[in-house]
Amino acid sequence: MEEFAALLDALVYTRSRNAKLKLLADYLRSTPDPDRGWALAALTDGLDFPAVKSSTIRNLLMERIDPVLWTLSREYVGDSAETASLLWPEPTEAPSPPTVAEAVDALSRMTRATVMAELPRLLDRLDGNGRYALLKLATGAMRIGISARLAKTAFAQAFDVSVEDVEEHWHGQAPPYTALFDWAAHGAEPPNADDIPLFRPFMLAHGLEDTQVDLADYAAEWKWDGIRVQVVRAGGATRVYSRSGDDISATFPEIAEALHIDAVLDGELLVRGAHQGGEEGGAASFNALQQRLGRKTVSKKMREEYPAFVRLYDALIVEGKDLRPRPWSERRMALEALVPQLDPARFDLSAVIAAADFAELSAIRERARDDAIEGVMLKRRDSPYVAGRRTGLWYKWKRDPLLVDCVLMYAQRGSGKRSSFYSDYTFGCWDGDPDEGADLLPVGKAYFGFTDEELKWLDRYVRNHTVNRFGPVRETDRSLVFEVAFDSVHVSKRHKSGVAMRFPRISRIRTDKPAHEADRMDTLRKLIRD
Amino acid sequence: MARDFSWIRPEPWGIHVVPADCWIDPSRPVDRALVTHGHADHARGGHGSTFATPETLAIMKLRYATEAGAVPVPYGERIALPGGVAATWIPAGHVLGSAQILLEHAGERIVVTGDFKRRPDPTCPPFEVTPCDVLITEATFGLPVFRHPPVEQEIAKLLSALAANPERCVLVGAYALGKAQRLIAELRRAGHRDTIWLHGAMERMCRLYEDWGIDLGPLRLVSEAGKGELAGAIIVAPPSALNDRWSRRLPDPITAMASGWMQVRQRARQRMVELPLVISDHADWNELTQTVVEVNPAETWITHGREEAMLRWCQLNQRKARALALVGYEDEDD
Structure with missing residues (x-):
């Protein structure tokens, strides 16, 4: 002890x-x-x-x-x-x-x-x-900032085994995990758990950046803006796992109830909802899905208003057959053969995009208007399903972010190695014409997107342009313009400005732009697509 | 016989000794101030005359450049004030020069403890139990969760963290008057002979302690350190410097803080402290209550801190008590 x-x-x-x-x-x-x-x-x-x-x-x-x-x-x-x-x-x-x-x-x-x-x-x-x-x-109330993922990573580090193997063998084991320690510390056979609905670590993608790939080698499919899930059925039980391996079956019972074939499937969890901006019967925006996240129990009303379904990307295991070592093209055939046997209200197939070449794919991506589309995935046709991010196998090619110019309003000190730096920034847009007395409304907060050098510069800027202090927060003189990038913007009742940005980050520091020329609320509101 | 002790009156800005027209630790300028010790929340400038121990007056001179009207009163010397009041400064064991003030008038005795502690401190004489009718006591750590560990244990924790990380340094946040010098003196007592490095704000007070005969061993300023000299060293800085720009120059510091508040984990986490050192210059719960028992006054008045719990304790132990709503006393960094 x-x-x-x-x-x-x-x-x-x-x-x-x-x-x-x-x-x-x-x-x-x-x-x-x-x-x-x-x-x-x-x-x-x-x-x-x-x-x-x-x-x-x-x-x-x-x-x-x-x-x-x-x-x-x-x-x-x-x-x-x-x-x-x-x-x-x-x-x-x-x-x-x-x-x-x-x-x-x-x-x-x-x-x-x-x-x-x-x-x-x-x-x-x-x-x-x-x-x-x-x-x-x-x-059981530890609250000391140790996630399951961190514990598994530490376990892998302690015994020099891969964290993917730890993830795989961990699930289904009960404390005190003797079989797990025997395997990792003493080289025994890994624990076997065929009849348990285990989580398998996800395969992840790198950003495409400037790479161009040959579509003869890579298949393209949509990247959907929901949450990545794995649906697993084994031994008569079904589980829905989030990307981190958390069991979210209780949050989405309609999914867990709908799978009756032993399989491990990879897909995107979305909600249907024409009234939320999606096409009839199609997927709604992420904002609609958010209504369903994080709930331990789900009311009937919730299930009816925001019905969940999974758009399938991949099949890892089907009826006891482990397809993970097989190429993507083979797994895709197995998935296409499987989907017709599943409940169409709960499962559909993520379409492969037909494009002759990279230029055409690029044009299709530009034209995509569906709110639930986040971008395009490129998957090597011969790639096995491997845990984690492996170079050259899968790429994600997100839609270009939205940009607005905002004015720095408040800065707060960060934590960890940034604890002495003012590194968390709240910025705003003009609520009208600033030359006629319009004020700034805070529209978001970001603490990344800049380099270490830029952070030092920003820290100095904040200290030299402080007009007010509230505990750890400094109010600045509203002189600095940020170009802020974000994935989407939604209506929000919780924010004074009435809007909430998704995934905002500092894209550029616009020292060249005077603050009164920053964007106005109208510009931001026009980008709402709820 | 019911007594009302009306010759002494607590007001929000200080304790008024009415017949002598003096104020104890007033937070606004007065004609005549009686000061218990040199911390800023008790000792302020601008009074007509200031009665305090010579050590406290030296500290006040250094910090606030107040010299006019200073009246030094050595420990144990009974002085006569106007209106038939006698006052005696008695060691409180808090910091250099700190005192309780015993007031006598019309056959009644009132003791104002100021801030005090009961543990031995190499930088000041120990607290003396002084029988009285009214004990006016502090209650900074007046909750039963506060049980300060032996200082030796906390010093050992600091030294072992230092030894385990020869490439790093240990940066200890400590209040610039009292805590810093006691910490250094305790490190010396534990056999640590290396140079201890100081933040610039610490230097003058450490020199003052040395002038009063307290040996702090080799001290140098961080600003004078050559490359590599700070690895494996102890650095003492005011708490406000721990997470500030100043600390960026240090080699991968282990952030420590010496304070009684460090006993509560969330308090340490809020200060982003990695190595909490529970070293306090105040009495803990057991010492506060033990002091009331030993002094055994007819009434206990509580000046500042967590007075609700102390009042409750007095009630449970059938002791007459009241809380005084004094303003301006701070306890954040101690």
Whole structure:
């Protein structure tokens, strides 16, 4: 437990991703089984102890300290587990901390009837940091910025295996992941899980940039502006996974219910909706899809108003046959043969674009008006399906971004290595004619798109043009024009300007342009395509 | 016999000693000020005359160039004020020169603690428990979650981070008066003999401490450091410099901060601190409550900090208490 407590503490105070990876990898390498597996599960939200909840901690403390003093302390600290770890009496004897496995075992045996007597016995064996770690582990609310992806990357780094293999073997394994450690650390056979609806890591694309490819070697298809998903059916269960491998089946139950053939399919999740700007029966803009994202349960009304479907790109596995090593052209044939067997309300096929040559494809891309089209994908016809981004196999060729000229209004310091730089910029457009007294309305915020050199320059600019300070924010004298690039702009009730940009970034610093010549709200509103 | 202690009156801008027409730590200019210690929220310039320990007056002279009207009062010397009031400055253990002020009038004794701590500090004499009728105490860390660890443990944490990262430096944010010098003195006590590097804003106060006989060992300014000299070194800077442009010149600093607030993880994270050092110049919860018990006053008045919890504690322990709404006291960096 001391090592785990020290790890948690270090992770809390570490901001750099690489440093976090190193801390985790060192811990995983140096800690024996099964402690490291339990720790990994705790860090990635994989543990649940029904008898120990945040309210349990409060009740436990209320038996020992005046309720008013508890409430004042809890309010100040902001976290029940930490408050309790600080308030718990120091053990009178030298602490004899349990191992993580012992703690997990004891916690899992506790019931609502026994927890008030048993949890104190564990707490009495630990020092302050140990108590914090135990209570965090017990209640499952780590909130220390460790994503599942980061944990997997650290695992791969610890044992020098590929993160794709870790992703593949991870799913379906239960804590303390002994088979996973046996495979990675001791070279045993990887765990087998044919009958489990596992997530397979996605194949990703590089940006096309200035490359031109021969369409004899590459097939072109639309890149849809939804969210990339993998739909997996195995052993009688279906799962929908997001790009990061999170299970989002509950958010899109109509998709999970609709697949009845054992398969692993790659596609774009979209919602239908003519009223949202899409063609009849076609896909709506990303803004419409956003209504459905992030919900743990979905109302009937939601499902009817924003019905989801998956536009299929690829077939990884069909009826037990792993097609991933096969060329794209072969997988495409298998996919085309499969789609007619699927529920047409929930699945359709992403069309291949017929173009004689690159010039024609370029013209087709320019003409594309469908709001749900984000650009074009180019896939090498002989490419196997491999996890991650592999040079030369797949390219994405996005539609050119939209551009407006905005005026810098506020700047805020960044975090991590940018912590001393004013690197987050809020910019605005003129709400009318600035020469007749129109004001700026903030329309977006961006913190990338510039080089390190430009950042230094911008930092100096902000410091020399500050007119007001509000805590970490500086208001500038509204003298600098940014050319801001963004993918689309939508109506938004949450923003004062009434619009929200998608994926805004600083495209150029326009020191040549006077602020009053920056764009007006009208220009931006004309670009709305909801 | 009910007593109302009406000869002393707390006002939002200071504590008024009515018969002597003096103010303790006033936040606005007055004719006659009695000052507990040199921190800016307690010691301000512009008074007609300022009574304080010689150390505090030296600090005030350095920080605010106030010299006119200074009346030095050494620790333990009882002085007569107008209106039949006697005042004595008693060590508070907070920073160099810090004092509690004992006021006596008409057979009643009132002690104003100012800021204080109970732990040993190599840079100032220790707090003395002074029996009285009214204890006017601070409550900066007046919540039961605050239990400051032994300073040796925090110094060891700092030194081991330094040893584990010979290519980096440890940049410690510490309040320029008191915390910085105590930190340096504790590092020396732990056997650290290397040069400690200072932010420019630290220099004059460190020299002043040395003038008062406190040995801080070899000190140099960061601005004078040659290339490579700062790797593996400890640098002390005011907290405001931790994430500012100034720190860009340092070799991959490990950001540390020495403060009682560092006990709470989110507070440390908000300051972007990687190495929190729980070193405080204030009494923690146990010491605050223990002080009330030991002094055993008829009434406890609480000046600033987390007074609700202290009031509650007094209530639970059947002690008469009240909170004074004083303005202008800050606790952010300590």
